[in-house]
Amino acid sequence: MRIGTLSTRTSVPAKTIRYYEEIGVLPPAERSPNGYRAYGTDAIERLDFIKDAQATGLTLDEIATVLRLRGKGESTCEHVVHLLDHHLAHLDARIEALHATRTRLVDIIERAKTLDPAECNDPNRCQTISPRHEGSPAVAHEPHGAPGAHPHL
Incomplete structure (x- = not known):
């Protein structure tokens, strides 16, 4: 799906999605032959997680740390608590x-x-x-x- 569709489905502005990619909390989208970003459903899940984490008061830096730990296969429960x-x-x-x-x-x-x-x-x-x-x-x-x-x- 393109960035506009992802934005609509997650209620996250396209500019914010691009920023999340830039800072690394959202993996870079694949690019279509014409250069448009192409996202899978995993991007929806990631953006939903980011919104949920922000709702608890976590900063983007803290969220990035949690995601890095998860990316390494580490448990994040103790860190998040x-x-x-x-x-x-x-x-x-x-x-x-x-x-x-x-x-x-x-x-x-x-x-x-x-x-x-x-x-x-x-x-x-x-x-x-x-x-x-x-x-x-x-x-x-x-x-x-x-x-x-x-x-x-």
Whole structure:
């Protein structure tokens, strides 16, 4: 089958299929005499595996490692469990950080409901987010790059 058909059957864009070939997670397609890529059903199975692996949080590099091990005939179970444990720990840390962020936002919103807009006269800050006047403590926040920190805050 040609790349367009493979793309349709797997819901993977043709550009992505070409990229997967380039980085080695999808074996290069055979070429027809006119130069078109020709794929077998094994490409569908491989792309389905890649999508399933990505859905668990594995990166393309990690998927490539798993596929290399499989290609050598090695068992990948222990390696994959280790990778998934690592991703689970990262996910748990992210969830914890998100809960902390949510709590912080609820507190800010509740405090903001009590603020007087007429007192918001500092051109360098919004008192809802960052109060600095006497009697109103600054809202604690995580530094940029901390787990759970939103990149735009």
